[in-house]
Every structure is written in C-alpha cells, then in structure tokens.
Amino acid sequence: MSDTYFTIGMAGHIDHGKTTLTKALTNVDTDRLKEEKERGISIELGYAPLQTENGAHVSIVDVPGHERFIRQMIAGVAGIDLVVLVVAADEGVMPQTEEHLEILQFLGIEHCIVAITKIDRVDEEMLELATEDIRDRLEGTIFDGAPYVLVDSISGKGIEQLKQTIFGQLKKVKFRDAYGSFRLPIDQVFTVQGQGTVVRGTIYEGVVQKGSQLTLLPKGQKVKARQIQVHHEEQEQARAGQRTAINLGGVDKDEISRGDVLVASDHFLVTDTIDVAMELINENFSPIKQRAPVKVHVGTSEVMGKIVFFDRNELERTDEEVLCQIRLDEEVVVRRGDRFILRRPTPVETLGGGWVIQPKGGKYRFGEETINMLRDMKEGSPDDLIEDVLAKQILLDVKQLIQQTSLDEGLLLETLAKGIEEEKILEISSRKYGLSKTFTKLKDEILERLQGYHEEYSMRVGMSKAELVQTFSSAYPKPFIEYALEKMWEQGDVKKAEQFMAAGNFEPHLPKQWKTRMEGIIAALEKDGVQAKKWEDYVAGTPIPKAEISELPAFLLHTKQAYRFMEDALIHRSAVDAAVAKLQEETEAEFGLKEAKDSLNLSRKYLIPFLELLDQLNITTRAEDKRQWTARGGLR
Known part of the structure; x- marks a missing residue:
C-alpha cells in the first residue's frame, strides 16, 4: 500500500465521541476553534494524519455531528474513501446517525467501519442491545456486513483493533488515480500571517505541483500554488486522495468561498443546470412539487436551485430512480458521475441524492421523449463510456478498458476502430489508447511550457527532453508524453537538437x-x-x-x-x-x-x-x- 493516499471520514450523531476517537487514533485534537472548546462540539471540519506501518498516507476528517452543521458534514465527507460510523454504546442510533447514514449512501461511499464508542459506560447487556440496534439499521443498506469494533477512547480499549481494521479495509479500497486533471473542491479558506491566502480540501483527481498556475472556478480567476502542505509538512506536490493546504498567490481570502474549485486545466465545466439521476430517502418523505426550491450539495458546494421534472408535476415517495434536472441559482463545477445531496430548505431535511448524468443540462420539453433521452444519456453509449474513461485515465490498454467500461471485447474493439477512423481516439502504442483531445491539450501545454522556458533561457538551444517529460509525468503517462513529442516533431510543432527540444519557431537569441x-x-x-x-x-x-x-x-x-x-x-x-x-x-x-x-x-x-x-x-x-x-x- 506504499505511495497510496486515502481520506477517512468520522461520521455520526453529536456527542458520540468522533473527535475524542480521532484524537485517540492520531493524538491530534481536531477541535481548533474557541467556540468548539467552549461548547464541546465540532463546528468546522477537523483533520488529522493517521500514522501507518505500511507506507499508506491516511487523513482523517472529523465532521460535525450537530444538525445545524450538516453543510460542513457533507463538505467533509464528499471526498472520502472510507467512513467510520461512530455510535455511542449508551445511546445507540440517533437522528443524526440516521441522516449521516443516508447522506453517505447517496454520496456513493462504499466502505464502512462501525465504531461503537463509550463502551466503559455500559454493561454487557446494554452493549449487545446497542450493537443489535445498529445491525438492524444497516440491514439492507450498502453498509450491511460492515465490520464492528468496540472502543473506549478514554481508556484506549479497542483503539489498536480499530486501527488494524481500518488498514484492512483500506486494502479493499481502490485508491484514487493521480492521472487526470487536477481538481480540488475547497472546504476551508483562511489567511496565515506573513503567508496570505490558504485553502484546504481533499484532492479529487490529478496532481498539483508547487509553483503550478491554477484556475479558481467558477470565477475563472488565475492563481499560483506558492506552497503546498500535507498535514503541516511542506511538499513539492500533492495528489489525488490527499488532504492538502495550498498557499495561493494572486487572490485574497474574501475572493474565495467554500465550494469553489481549484483546477489545473480547462477540462472542467462551470454550470448552473445539471441533469441528474436521483434516489429518495426511505422514510418521512413529503412530496416535492414541480420547480420547488431545493438546496443542492455537490462537492463542497451548497447552492440553492429549483427541481424540474419532465414526467410528473409532483414527486411522491418512490423506490424508483428519478431522472430530472436541477436549475441552480449559482454556478458550480461538476463532472459526469459526481455525487450530490438534495435537501429541502424549509423545513430543513434531506430529500435524497444521486449522481450527475450531464453537467451541462439544456432546455428540454416535458414528456417521455426527454425521459428517454436522459435514460440514454445515463446509460451512455459505448463511445461515451470509452471517452469518459479515457478522459480520466489518459492511457489504457484493452484489458483496462474492458474493466472500466464493462463492454465486451468485440464491441470495445469495434468502437475503438470507429473512434480511430473518426480521429477521436489515438492508438498510442500497441493496443494502448488515448483521446485526440487529450493529445491536443498536452500539445498546447508542452508548447506553453517550452515558450516559458525560451523566455527564461532565450540563449539556450532548448529544454532537455528528459526534463520536459518529467514536467508532465505526474499528470500524463510517460508513453503518452513520448507519443505527443514524436507527433509534434513530425508535424513541425517542435524541433530536436541532440537531447534538447524547442518550439518549432524558436531560435536562440540574446535576451x-x-x-x-x-x-x-x-x-x-x-x-x-x-x-x-x-x-x-x-x-x-x-x-x-x-x-x-x-x-x-x-x-x-x-x-x-x-x-x-x-x-x-x-x-x-x-x-x-x-x-x-x-x-x-x-x-x-x-x-x-x-x-x-x-x-x-x-x-x-x-x-x-x-x-x-x-x-x-x-x-x-x-x-x-x-x-x-x-x-x-x-x-x-
């Protein structure tokens, strides 16, 4: 598990011991604010590194349990790989336990450990009742069969067992791939004396390098990553799955809000209309009328909007998936497949959740035709599925494409051949494929990097090819970079001089x-x-x-x-x-x-x-x- 990065969330009802348990595991008190110390509750998200013996890098997010801070809770768990559901032995399943559980399932969190805390406060019989209560609640959910660990954070009972259970479960988690364009939804923003503006979040995908030029979305503001820290330790880079703090140049604290997203490319859409597939909560559901106001949580964003149905004028409780559209009052940054939570603004309650089918929804007619279109879009054509996977993974062979798309080999090869003929797909090397648009993007990035190098070192013949390849190796597989450079040389976009490379129109000159x-x-x-x-x-x-x-x-x-x-x-x-x-x-x-x-x-x-x-x-x-x-x- 070396060189892998995971984020764990602590979820559960207020005062069930999430913060104390986090401290027992990490020796870090995540309640930082004066109000948190005085009131004995978590208001903002807290973070702590969990030391491992196997080389994995693990961050723990301690999310608030109080119902008033559900927004912070959703922002904190949006990027996690594993949840520790904390339930106190002396209280059992409580209202926020229920709501957190619903939210975690809607967000697609698949891996769970149940930590039953405060076991020193109850006798054996009470402990069995609490455990049975939790098993009954989890039955039939995605967390049915999750491992249980009995702990007491004050005495330390069960803490080592919980650590080992966490490490065991993380072996089952598919860690986030660092390939793909960098994306960091921001959940905290603050200033540091003498440093300036700092943002925090969990990196959803890609890699960020110290000194990188980034874009703050949805505003489109250009910023620079002046410094990168992971749990207070300065790093040259941070990658998908890591909790990180980035010191930004070119922007003030009051220009950034929780929910903004840092990206390193133009791959991400800014949108105020999303087509979604949604499921509803199991109980206590009041009907939703056409165009009713709703509150949408996606990534770390919380945005008001209106829900639009195309096959009904009122949504009643149903076990069926609902295909609809949400028109937002503010722009957000989402991709196909991103998970969201839907809440009613008044009275405040969770309605359901699901995933984004189409980040850039259009104006559609009411009727079955639109529902069929949304269904087709949801299921995705083979072309769509391949393009979506290659957009994220950059370079995959046939076996990997079959695993990622679930297409049979014959249909996959047929679709690839069609994509190559239409110049949408490139065969980078023997039976390894990438997208033409990814090549175009990398080509533009290489030329931009070379231009910057020529401006800084105008008398040099060019940039070392090895250094150029290394510059992009965190974001792109090396074979893809080599392919791009060879193609660019063939097309005259770059030229070679021994081990150096330069833009095709560049000649060394005096500054x-x-x-x-x-x-x-x-x-x-x-x-x-x-x-x-x-x-x-x-x-x-x-x-x-x-x-x-x-x-x-x-x-x-x-x-x-x-x-x-x-x-x-x-x-x-x-x-x-x-x-x-x-x-x-x-x-x-x-x-x-x-x-x-x-x-x-x-x-x-x-x-x-x-x-x-x-x-x-x-x-x-x-x-x-x-x-x-x-x-x-x-x-x-």
Missing part, C-alpha cells in the same frame, strides 16, 4: 534586456581576432547578471559565432575565417609550423591552439609535423 551589452562583449571578442583574451577578461565588471553571462559562451558556441580556443578562451568565427583565408593564400597544400607562423605572425601561445582548432574543425589534417588542407578547405 532583450541585455542585448546591447552582450553585443559589446561579442564585438570586443571579434576585434581581438586570433589573439583573444581569456573569457573572464571580456565579462569582468559587466552589470549583466551572472546567471545570464554564464549562458553567453554556450550560446556563441551553439550558434557558431565562436569556437572554443584554449581552455579558458573563445575565438570569434570571423577571426578564424580571416586567418584561414590568409593561411590558404600564403601556403601550399602542405605546410608546417614555420610557414604558419610566418603567414599569421602569431606567437606559439596562440599559433598552436589555433592550428589544433583547424584540425578539430576538419579544415586541416596533421601528419607528424606537417598539415594538409582537407578537400573541404574551409568552415562549415
């Missing part, structure tokens, strides 16, 4: 800010001809930054404006051209050191290195103490 001063250095080198001084003499006292001046010799050598001349000197190309022309004119096909000295009138200090340079450039060839002009007879 604009220092161009005049650098040209002065080059002119001085040219003026000295063959009797060039040490390079350090030309740059001594220059106001040009060291980082820039250190790039200049390589630039001159690469552009062949100069050649290496002795270990600590360069010689201008024009000096070599002039000396070669004079030497050719005044010597025979074969010449020795004396003839060269007479022609060029140079001391041995300069003459010997110059003649050796001509040998290196294949202008001359040496045989003992004589040299001959090559057939090429000049510079390339």
Whole structure:
C-alpha cells in the first residue's frame, strides 16, 4: 500500500465521541476553534494524519455531528474513501446517525467501519442491545456486513483493533488515480500571517505541483500554488486522495468561498443546470412539487436551485430512480458521475441524492421523449463510456478498458476502430489508447511550457527532453508524453537538437534586456581576432547578471559565432575565417609550423591552439609535423 493516499471520514450523531476517537487514533485534537472548546462540539471540519506501518498516507476528517452543521458534514465527507460510523454504546442510533447514514449512501461511499464508542459506560447487556440496534439499521443498506469494533477512547480499549481494521479495509479500497486533471473542491479558506491566502480540501483527481498556475472556478480567476502542505509538512506536490493546504498567490481570502474549485486545466465545466439521476430517502418523505426550491450539495458546494421534472408535476415517495434536472441559482463545477445531496430548505431535511448524468443540462420539453433521452444519456453509449474513461485515465490498454467500461471485447474493439477512423481516439502504442483531445491539450501545454522556458533561457538551444517529460509525468503517462513529442516533431510543432527540444519557431537569441551589452562583449571578442583574451577578461565588471553571462559562451558556441580556443578562451568565427583565408593564400597544400607562423605572425601561445582548432574543425589534417588542407578547405 506504499505511495497510496486515502481520506477517512468520522461520521455520526453529536456527542458520540468522533473527535475524542480521532484524537485517540492520531493524538491530534481536531477541535481548533474557541467556540468548539467552549461548547464541546465540532463546528468546522477537523483533520488529522493517521500514522501507518505500511507506507499508506491516511487523513482523517472529523465532521460535525450537530444538525445545524450538516453543510460542513457533507463538505467533509464528499471526498472520502472510507467512513467510520461512530455510535455511542449508551445511546445507540440517533437522528443524526440516521441522516449521516443516508447522506453517505447517496454520496456513493462504499466502505464502512462501525465504531461503537463509550463502551466503559455500559454493561454487557446494554452493549449487545446497542450493537443489535445498529445491525438492524444497516440491514439492507450498502453498509450491511460492515465490520464492528468496540472502543473506549478514554481508556484506549479497542483503539489498536480499530486501527488494524481500518488498514484492512483500506486494502479493499481502490485508491484514487493521480492521472487526470487536477481538481480540488475547497472546504476551508483562511489567511496565515506573513503567508496570505490558504485553502484546504481533499484532492479529487490529478496532481498539483508547487509553483503550478491554477484556475479558481467558477470565477475563472488565475492563481499560483506558492506552497503546498500535507498535514503541516511542506511538499513539492500533492495528489489525488490527499488532504492538502495550498498557499495561493494572486487572490485574497474574501475572493474565495467554500465550494469553489481549484483546477489545473480547462477540462472542467462551470454550470448552473445539471441533469441528474436521483434516489429518495426511505422514510418521512413529503412530496416535492414541480420547480420547488431545493438546496443542492455537490462537492463542497451548497447552492440553492429549483427541481424540474419532465414526467410528473409532483414527486411522491418512490423506490424508483428519478431522472430530472436541477436549475441552480449559482454556478458550480461538476463532472459526469459526481455525487450530490438534495435537501429541502424549509423545513430543513434531506430529500435524497444521486449522481450527475450531464453537467451541462439544456432546455428540454416535458414528456417521455426527454425521459428517454436522459435514460440514454445515463446509460451512455459505448463511445461515451470509452471517452469518459479515457478522459480520466489518459492511457489504457484493452484489458483496462474492458474493466472500466464493462463492454465486451468485440464491441470495445469495434468502437475503438470507429473512434480511430473518426480521429477521436489515438492508438498510442500497441493496443494502448488515448483521446485526440487529450493529445491536443498536452500539445498546447508542452508548447506553453517550452515558450516559458525560451523566455527564461532565450540563449539556450532548448529544454532537455528528459526534463520536459518529467514536467508532465505526474499528470500524463510517460508513453503518452513520448507519443505527443514524436507527433509534434513530425508535424513541425517542435524541433530536436541532440537531447534538447524547442518550439518549432524558436531560435536562440540574446535576451532583450541585455542585448546591447552582450553585443559589446561579442564585438570586443571579434576585434581581438586570433589573439583573444581569456573569457573572464571580456565579462569582468559587466552589470549583466551572472546567471545570464554564464549562458553567453554556450550560446556563441551553439550558434557558431565562436569556437572554443584554449581552455579558458573563445575565438570569434570571423577571426578564424580571416586567418584561414590568409593561411590558404600564403601556403601550399602542405605546410608546417614555420610557414604558419610566418603567414599569421602569431606567437606559439596562440599559433598552436589555433592550428589544433583547424584540425578539430576538419579544415586541416596533421601528419607528424606537417598539415594538409582537407578537400573541404574551409568552415562549415
């Protein structure tokens, strides 16, 4: 389980011991606020790292249990992989236990552990009654059969057993894949003295790097990840499944709200109309009228809206899935498959929940035709299913596609062939596939990265291919990056120079800010001809930054404006051209050191290195103490 990242939620009724249990597991008190300490209840979400022995990285989210803070509860559990349902032995199943349980199922949380707390307060008979009460409530739910652990957080009874049960259950959880575009729904925003704005959340998908340029949605504001922390430890990156805090540059605290989403690409839709598949709570359900106001919780957002039915004017209690639309008062960021909770604003109660069929819903007619369309959209065509999976996973082979889409191999291969013919799908390597639009996105990102590199290092021939591949390896599989670079080279979008790569239209050049001063250095080198001084003499006292001046010799050598001349000197190309022309004119096909000295009138200090340079450039060839002009007879 090394290098895997999970988030666990503590859920249950108020005062059933979630915060105390979290502290017993992690030695961290998640009640930070003064009001929480005074009132003895959790108001905001609390977080703590759970130490493991197997390399897994686990965060615990302690969510408020009071009914007044159900919004914070939903925001906290939206990104979890496993829930610990906390029930006190002296009270059993209570109203918030019921509501939390409904919400967890609607959010699609599949893995659960029941922790029966405060066992030291009850006798054996009471403990059996409480356990039986919970089993009856979970019967027939997705958590039926969940493991039970008896604990007392004060004395420490059962804490080690609970830890081991957690680790055992996490082995069954499919950890979130870091491939795909980065997405972080924000559930907390605050400021840190001397640092500025900080946001927290659980990363739904992808990877974020320190220094990354991000977009704050739904506003579309550009921000920068100046610093990344995971449980108060600074990191270079954070990935899907991790709780993380990001120090943002370019935005103030009051410009961000819980429910905003940080993303690293334009893959995510901002929408105020979502088509959904919904299920209703089991009991105490009052009918919902057409266009009734509802409160929608999706990700960490809480948004008011109106529910729109296409096959009825009033929704009564039903066990059947309901296909409908929610028109929101504010924009949210969602993807197909995202889970949501629906609540009635007055009186406040949970109505149901489900998943997003279509993030960008349209205006549809009332009637069976629309219901059929929504049903088709929900079930998804093979093309849709493949595209949806490849959009998230980037690169998959046939076996993985079968597992992800549940399509049989024949239909899958047929659909892939059709997608390739229509240029929607690419065969990246033998029987491994990706999307054309993912290639286009990566291509744009590579060109943007190269452009930024060229602006910073204008004198370099290009960026190391290995460094370029590494830049994108957190978000894209390496074979996909290699494929993209090869295609871009074939299409002329990039060019290669040994191990370096550059944008197709780029040529190394002097930086604009220092161009005049650098040209002065080059002119001085040219003026000295063959009797060039040490390079350090030309740059001594220059106001040009060291980082820039250190790039200049390589630039001159690469552009062949100069050649290496002795270990600590360069010689201008024009000096070599002039000396070669004079030497050719005044010597025979074969010449020795004396003839060269007479022609060029140079001391041995300069003459010997110059003649050796001509040998290196294949202008001359040496045989003992004589040299001959090559057939090429000049510079390339």
